[in-house]
Amino acid sequence: MKRLKLNPKIELFWWRLYNNAIPSNFLLANRRIGSFYGCPRCCELVEDNNHIGGQCVKIRKVIALINEWGLYIPVYQCFEDCLEGLQKLIGKEDLAANLYCTVVWMVWKSRCKLIHTGKEDSDNSIAANVISYAVQSNFLNFQLENWDTNQLRLSSHWHPPPPGWIKINVDGALKKNYRAGVGGVARDDKGRFLLAFGNTLQQWDAAQTELCAVLFLKNVVKEWMFEAQGVIIEGDNRNIINLLQKSIKNWKVSRAIEDSLAFLLDFKQVVFSYSSRIGNNLADICANLSLEGSFLWEDLLDNSIPPSFLHCLKEECDALGGS
Ligand SMILES: [Zn+2]
Incomplete structure (x- = not known):
């Protein structure tokens, strides 16, 4: 994660996610703090690391948008896949890895906003923010090798x-x-x-x-x-x-x-x-x-x-x- 030069807030979020320290509904229910296991967006699906790390429909929608803008972001089936996949990207496709980490963090932030205010950010505004964040941390230094591998x-x-x-x-x-x-x-x-x-x-x-x-x-x-x-x-x-x-x-x-x-x-x-x-x-x-x-x-x-x-x-x- 260090090598991705993520925004410190995003790096901390991922460190917590990795250490099962994100207060997801699954975690809260397991600790008897809550009774609802599901994702507030995708109700019937358990909100665990797999969900927060990539399965949530919101993440998929934001990624689809960014892909439409011509930037490549991978999708992962479960959290284990995700960590393994990110590791493979580091050093080769840092931008894709950086964008992915930023999407997951922003979608989580938006999910917390949804819980607290009943409203959340649109897919479009999250996607645009992700790009700005990722570029700031790589200012003028984008690695777009991923354009080659996914050229077709x-x-x-x-x-x-x-x-x-x-x-x-x-x-x-x-x-x-x-x-x-x-x-x-x-x-x-x-x-x-x-x-x-x-x-x-x-x-x-x-x-x-x-x-x-x-x-x-x-x-x-x-x-x-x-x-x-x-x-x-x-x-x-x-x-x-x-x-x-x-x-x-x-x-x-x-x-x-x-x-x-x-x-x-x-x-x-x-x-x-x-x-x-x-x-x-x-x-x-x-x-x-x-x-x-x-x-x-x-x-x-x-x-x-x-x-x-x-x-x-x-x-x-x-x-x-x-x-
Ligand atoms: Zn969800």
């Missing part, structure tokens, strides 16, 4: 960011005749358009194009974006995303960051993530359009936006099933 399931389509966040997809395009460009598109948690850009590159190097796309963000980010809860920068070149994660990690240790990346520190939180080509489709369109000339769109009514872009934007938004 996760990246088959574009995922919106959590509420209050912005996601910026970036991509590079190369043509044989020495032409290259970068492009990207920023959207909110409902998949709504915020801005898109494309920029022709003067010179290029195959491996560097996608990195250029990220660096070019410096020229297009708007002041108001820094007010968002955080920003997820997503690309489909695994090497580049890994490289960026590494330099951010170095920053955390040495407080030194390359000048070209320093603008990222203005955001409240930054997460780099890797997606499949399909999940990055709209950024790919922007990068290819940039070969015809640079552009910056901040309004969908902009006459220069081609139908191919609008069509793809609408499709990805519709796929979310929301507004």
Whole structure:
């Protein structure tokens, strides 16, 4: 647990859970303090460690929501499975483990609120809080290796960011005749358009194009974006995303960051993530359009936006099933 660098409150909660020291209805009934064994939400199910640690329907719902935002969280059948599973994640998929521990803690907190006030937090607000907590404890240092192992399931389509966040997809395009460009598109948690850009590159190097796309963000980010809860920068070149994660990690240790990346520190939180080509489709369109000339769109009514872009934007938004 120490290695997960959890928020101290969450670490303490898990330590208590492990030591059977959480006042669940099962524990209270066993000690003759209460008579009801069940979970206050899932009445007929006994509220023991297995339940609090993962079986509760509330935990499943919150996890399902977070998965929809494109972050992977595992589910476990019982508490023993859970401890074993978390152990396997440590060092490899710290983010997934951290998110899981935070979900369980927040769902327990919400359960106590339910007992005391008769009301509890919505699945949505718990899920959004979980993301903020997990990011704070890993500030600018997200490990998203889990995107690789679960790529087939996760990246088959574009995922919106959590509420209050912005996601910026970036991509590079190369043509044989020495032409290259970068492009990207920023959207909110409902998949709504915020801005898109494309920029022709003067010179290029195959491996560097996608990195250029990220660096070019410096020229297009708007002041108001820094007010968002955080920003997820997503690309489909695994090497580049890994490289960026590494330099951010170095920053955390040495407080030194390359000048070209320093603008990222203005955001409240930054997460780099890797997606499949399909999940990055709209950024790919922007990068290819940039070969015809640079552009910056901040309004969908902009006459220069081609139908191919609008069509793809609408499709990805519709796929979310929301507004
Ligand atoms: Zn329950």
